[in-house]
Amino acid sequence: MKRVRVNPIACEGHGLCAELLPERIQLDEWGFPIVDPEPVTGEAARHAARAVEACPTLALLLEADS
Amino acid sequence: MTAMRAMKAPEIAGPPGLPRLLAGVTSTEAPSTLDDHLAVFGQLPPPGAIDLPALVEASGLQGRGGAGFPAARKLRAVAARRGRPVVVANGTEGEPISGKDKVLVRYFPHLVLDGAAAAAQALGAREAIVAVSRADREGLDALSAAIAERGGRLDKRVRLRAVAIPDGFVAGEETALIQFLNRGLAKPTFTPPLPFERGVGKAPTLVQNVETLAQLALIARFGPEWFRAVGTADEPGSALVTISGSVAEPGVYEVALGTPLRELVALAGGVTEHVRAFLVGGFFGSWLGEREAADASLLEADLRPRGARLGARAVVVLPTSACGICETARAMRYLADSSAGQCGPCIYGLDAIARSFERLAARQRLDERKQLKHWIQQVRGRGACSHPDGAAGFATSALEVFAHEAEQHLRGRCEAKRQVLPTPAVAR
Numbered sequence: 001m002k003r004v005r006v007n008p009i010a011c012e013g014h015g016l017c018a019e020l021l022p023e024r025i026q027l028d029e030w031g032f033p034i035v036d037p038e039p040v041t042g043e044a045a046r047h048a049a050r051a052v053e054a055c056p057t058l059a060l061l062l063e064a065d066s
Numbered sequence: 067m068t069a070m071r072a073m074k075a076p077e078i079a080g081p082p083g084l085p086r087l088l089a090g091v092t093s094t095e096a097p098s099t100l101d102d103h104l105a106v107f108g109q110l111p112p113p114g115a116i117d118l119p120a121l122v123e124a125s126g127l128q129g130r131g132g133a134g135f136p137a138a139r140k141l142r143a144v145a146a147r148r149g150r151p152v153v154v155a156n157g158t159e160g161e162p163i164s165g166k167d168k169v170l171v172r173y174f175p176h177l178v179l180d181g182a183a184a185a186a187q188a189l190g191a192r193e194a195i196v197a198v199s200r201a202d203r204e205g206l207d208a209l210s211a212a213i214a215e216r217g218g219r220l221d222k223r224v225r226l227r228a229v230a231i232p233d234g235f236v237a238g239e240e241t242a243l244i245q246f247l248n249r250g251l252a253k254p255t256f257t258p259p260l261p262f263e264r265g266v267g268k269a270p271t272l273v274q275n276v277e278t279l280a281q282l283a284l285i286a287r288f289g290p291e292w293f294r295a296v297g298t299a300d301e302p303g304s305a306l307v308t309i310s311g312s313v314a315e316p317g318v319y320e321v322a323l324g325t326p327l328r329e330l331v332a333l334a335g336g337v338t339e340h341v342r343a344f345l346v347g348g349f350f351g352s353w354l355g356e357r358e359a360a361d362a363s364l365l366e367a368d369l370r371p372r373g374a375r376l377g378a379r380a381v382v383v384l385p386t387s388a389c390g391i392c393e394t395a396r397a398m399r400y401l402a403d404s405s406a407g408q409c410g411p412c413i414y415g416l417d418a419i420a421r422s423f424e425r426l427a428a429r430q431r432l433d434e435r436k437q438l439k440h441w442i443q444q445v446r447g448r449g450a451c452s453h454p455d456g457a458a459g460f461a462t463s464a465l466e467v468f469a470h471e472a473e474q475h476l477r478g479r480c481e482a483k484r485q486v487l488p489t490p491a492v493a494r
Contacts, residue, residue: 007256008409009450028444032410 001039001065004048008032010059017060020051039065078108080288084296085320086304087280090174097208100215103176110180111286118188119145122282124290126302131156131275132350132378134366137282140272143262145189147270153186153194154247154266157205157276158231158238161348162400162488164380166306167276169318171198171205174280175212179226181279184286185272186224193225195266196276197243200230234492235349235404239451240273242406253406254451277306296322301365311383311486312339327362331383339385343467345487347377349397350456352463353390373463382487389482390468391475394461395420395427400489401457412454415445419461429478435465 004024006017013031023044024036040048040062052060081089090098090106098106123138144151155178159167170178182194198205209228216226229247231237237252244265246252265271274282281303285293294302301323307330310316314335321330327344331337344359346352352374354362362368366376384390402416422438442461445454465472474480 006448007450008411008448009254009256011410013410028411028415030410030414032414032448034444034448 005061007059010057016054017051021047080292088320113187125285125293130277144270144272151189151191151270152266153191154273155182155196155276155279157198160235160238164378165308166318172208175208177280178276180283196228197231201233236406256450298324308380309334312385324365342386343384345382347375348380351377353467355467387483388486391471392427392482393487394464395423396489398423403492409449411445411448429475
């Protein structure tokens, strides 16, 4: 199972993640992501991987459950 | 068997009742010397004579820094890592309404050093660091003197060191402490790794609150059964509690966990005014209305169902001459300004919450409580550390407990005649 997580220290609120993974990520009124902690599978997992790659500050993480 | 051998040191029984940690209190207000300390508590069992993790596990000791994590589990987690561990005693106590760690470090530095030494010996660590806020000159002096005094009398393999940490509410958060020790920046880091995985100099690091270590030093001497003789089965032992506000004798008291709140108030000389509410658990804690607090006890199991937590065991008695909304507004501003300024949701979210409380306190007659509750919910879990979560819990309890005062403010009325909560200036 994989989950999307944000490193809030690295995040600068560019907001690309919310565009690429709207099914799991919303932005707050200041542009910082609010991430749905439910695991991502199938198509959502592919979208998540793309969002992770697109993050300019490498703040978006796709983590495997430990 | 080994425990028997340990007890061969000058036979000193554990203090039979309370106080325990504060058993060496004298009227001199000078730090307890090594001789004073040994006369009260005796020697720590020699390294290897006891199985410390087993004793701590049997004692059920929970962390006394605020989070209440089982001390034995933390000890074992560090022990299970590869590499020589480091021990850090956390005496920074950034919480403005808590003074118990400062009391321990200033007056009973040897108890803290014993705990750090016992933990270091059990883990095979060669270095134990005691971290104190750099504003706490007395604490640093007492610690340095105590460390110097031990020169030849402690297990020579463990180097003891006192370190001054920048002031501030989040500087004592354990990842901030590690980052400061490693590279001089007292701000929390993203986890993992946690300190037990990679801490000081990348070594597995045990970070324990100084009171936890002082308790551990007594458990090493007198054993888990002695420890469990006070407190409850699930929350055993005694604890240091800081009480302030409208009581006759504010200060630090040692009580058994499970002590009724009203008994603590009585210990502190009773109330000096009519009581509006209690703040329990520090600035990351919760307000409890006077009536709701009437039968509350100093126990997580009792406070959780009331939506509160014991946390760092700091209690403020808020009199009716003070206003809960105004107090909360000032405390929220302090918490917002105390953000390390690293995470967007904490920087902007806490500031928005604080501003909203400030407008309410200033009796701006616009009801924005719905928006406020939305912001409070929204910041939870979105910082690298738990700063936003602690602040959110505090703010939530204020809106519940001071619902009536909030209504009054919206009608332009406020009963505040004075301020109670201390909110230190924050250097930005």
